[in-house]
Amino acid sequence: MSDKREQLVVTALGLFLEHGYHATGIDRIVAESGVAKMTLYNHFESKDELIAAALQRMDEQWSTRVDTYLTHIGGSPRDRLLAVFDLHTQWYCEDDFHGCVFLKASHEYTDPAHPMHAFAAEHYQRLRERLAGLAKAAKAKRPDTLARQLVLLLIGATSQALLDDDRSSATQAREVARVLIDAAV
Amino acid sequence: MSDKREQLVVTALGLFLEHGYHATGIDRIVAESGVAKMTLYNHFESKDELIAAALQRMDEQWSTRVDTYLTHIGGSPRDRLLAVFDLHTQWYCEDDFHGCVFLKASHEYTDPAHPMHAFAAEHYQRLRERLAGLAKAAKAKRPDTLARQLVLLLIGATSQALLDDDRSSATQAREVARVLIDAAV
DNA sequence: TAACGTATGTACAAATCTGTACATCGTAGC
């Protein structure tokens, strides 16, 4: 019966996204999740552990989301590289889009050695490796370099989407990506 | 004798950069600046006003820094567009680099209507317009589109430099920028 | 029926947060 734990992580994730980690208090998480405070501390040792669980969950969520989207899209490796940008456009158009929890973590915990910051870096490292695999399949000359460039574009698009409330930044980044990919094969 | 006000803004800016806005308390700003708390509230009505003053100051600081760097560099408009990326590399290599206060503001205050978020968006809008002017001087076909792409690259480079503790992300973005600029003229 | 694990609600501890009150000190101008 880990229904309560699930509710806590989901509620916390939403609040962290909208208001940040430091600005979101335990009391608010408890109130909005409809769970008793003692239940929270029964499932998690501390607020930091709840944050870590929320990041972990978002990481898994994105992993499967990218997986299912790319397998559903199909097409050539090049098409799938570009499709990642379409997926980001979908994301930015969601009503509850408030940026990326991992970029947010790197901004609130600037020390690279901090667990939250480190996990955020690893999340994007995993994305980078996945794109490098696709780039290699697309016969790019330097797949790792291309993957790094594409992730930089995605991070830029996500940051700009939040900053300018601009849902089109991913299509804009996609145009740049197309030029890069076609130049790299 | 607004020496104290200056000291407060400088100290606050550094703390906001390293720890964020919500995580930085008034007491710490007061302690590290060596100024009495009442002096702070003599110069600023509230913490939010101090944050606003810090953002304002950083905006002016960057404006003059870009100005002096570009006039010192000289060269063609194309060279100066690329030089902006070199300036960012310089920035990332500073010891006290902890990301961008404006991107940080957009992450901690996700509501686009929030004054801090709005000011951050305006800061990058000013940069965008400046780059559009250079792009026009470089005879780019669509200078506004190019400027948007370049700002997206800069935002991506800055976010990635913080996330991955990677001081080379600006040179990486510069490579992409070079391709875009040469394709746009 | 009895026992056990989980969830609950309230109350609280201890620290920290923003902002204020107030008496005092130091200096610059008249």
Add this chain to the structure above:
DNA sequence: GCTACGATGTACAGATTTGTACATACGTTA
């Protein structure tokens, strides 16, 4: 020397923070 003003230090108010104590209730299982 006197006045005015900015800066100081301390103490505090009131709210909020994370985390805990404890008695109670519910449901399942033995």
